[in-house]
Amino acid sequence: MSMLDALRAVVTDPDLFEVADAIPAGRRRQANWVYLTFGCGAATCGSQRRAAAILSSSSVIELLDSALEDAFPDDPARRWPQQPVTRDQYRGFQKAAELRWQQLQDRLRSLAVRQARARGLSTKPSSPSPVGLLRADGRTVSPIASKAGGHA
Numbered sequence: 001m002s003m004l005d006a007l008r009a010v011v012t013d014p015d016l017f018e019v020a021d022a023i024p025a026g027r028r029r030q031a032n033w034v035y036l037t038f039g040c041g042a043a044t045c046g047s048q049r050r051a052a053a054i055l056s057s058s059s060v061i062e063l064l065d066s067a068l069e070d071a072f073p074d075d076p077a078r079r080w081p082q083q084p085v086t087r088d089q090y091r092g093f094q095k096a097a098e099l100r101w102q103q104l105q106d107r108l109r110s111l112a113v114r115q116a117r118a119r120g121l122s123t124k125p126s127s128p129s130p131v132g133l134l135r136a137d138g139r140t141v142s143p144i145a146s147k148a149g150g151h152a
Contacts, residue, residue: 003041003044003045003054004060004063006040006044007037007040007041007044007054007055007060007064008063008064008067009115010037010040010041011033011037011064011067011068011071011080012067012068012070012071012072013111013115015111015114015115016033016036016037017033017078019033019036019104019107019108019111020032020033020036022103022104022107023097023104024096024097028089028092028093028096029083029089030081030083030085030089031077031081032093033078034080034081034085035085035089035090035093036108037055037064038051038052038055038085038090039090039094041054041055042090048087048090049087052084052085052086052087052090055084055085056084061080061082061084064080065079065080068080
């Protein structure tokens with residue numbers, strides 16, 4: 001799956017908007033779901049800098065906006081903004097949402113597991129460990145060391 005396919009899947013997933021609605025509104029330039037999509041893009045491509053470059057491309061903006069219009073034709077609020085998200089804006093969003101960040105990460109992780117299973121990427125019957133890392137292909141990776149300083 002390419003990064004563009006992953007981003008298209010993220011922005012057309014109704015669960016994204018459910019999680020975004022759980023974040024307290026603030027004085028931000030973009031909607032919460034745009035920042036969450038930026039975070040997913042950063043996780044997918046490995047860096048915020050690369051995600052910012054990709055998500056500011058006019059062809060990617062057109063692709064995402066078209067996907068959103070197809071998925072949510074009756075909701076004009078769900079359109080990709082023409083103004084790109086910057087890394088500083090994303091960091092500000094993270095800081096503002098810090099109080100609820102752990103709850104949001106847990107919610108996003110459970111949604112990601114559900115989506116991976118729905119797409120046949122993960123066939124494990126049990127949910128991944130909350131301390132493990134969920135990869136894009138549905139596998140989990142355990143941390144090298146535990147929080148106590150020993151090995152996992």
